[in-house]
Amino acid sequence: ITVTANTPPQISIALPVLTGIVGETFSFDASATQDIDNDTLGYLWNLDVFPGINNNLLSSANAVSTVLSTDIYGTYQVSLNVTDGLELSTQQLTVEVLPARFGSARFGNHAWSLNQ
Numbered sequence: 001i002t003v004t005a006n007t008p009p010q011i012s013i014a015l016p017v018l019t020g021i022v023g024e025t026f027s028f029d030a031s032a033t034q035d036i037d038n039d040t041l042g043y044l045w046n047l048d049v050f051p052g053i054n055n056n057l058l059s060s061a062n063a064v065s066t067v068l069s070t071d072i073y074g075t076y077q078v079s080l081n082v083t084d085g086l087e088l089s090t091q092q093l094t095v096e097v098l099p100a101r102f103g104s105a106r107f108g109n110h111a112w113s114l115n116q
Helices: none
Strands: 019-021 025-029 042-049 065-069 074-083 088-098 104-107 110-113
Touching: 065 074
Parallel strands: 019 088
Antiparallel strands: 025 065, 042 074, 074 088, 104 110
């Protein structure tokens, strides 16, 4: 009997620019993720850190790609868990969102405007 060890998935995410302004979206694509054993992969995107109270900002949690929509300035941390059914691999990404230079922005539940 030959026993072959399973190899965990190798996560590869096409990285967007990870800094922007309030209202911008950030696309994450993990279609280049590989599994040496050719196992079927499962994906789970999480929004681990976010400013404010709205954590429903990812377009899809269980797809190979997702889009982060930003509604408040601050730090957002997105993680991707990929499993091949036996092993789990994780990668985290940090997105910094700056307030709009002109116009309005939100911080938590408070709105403010730069224009009069």
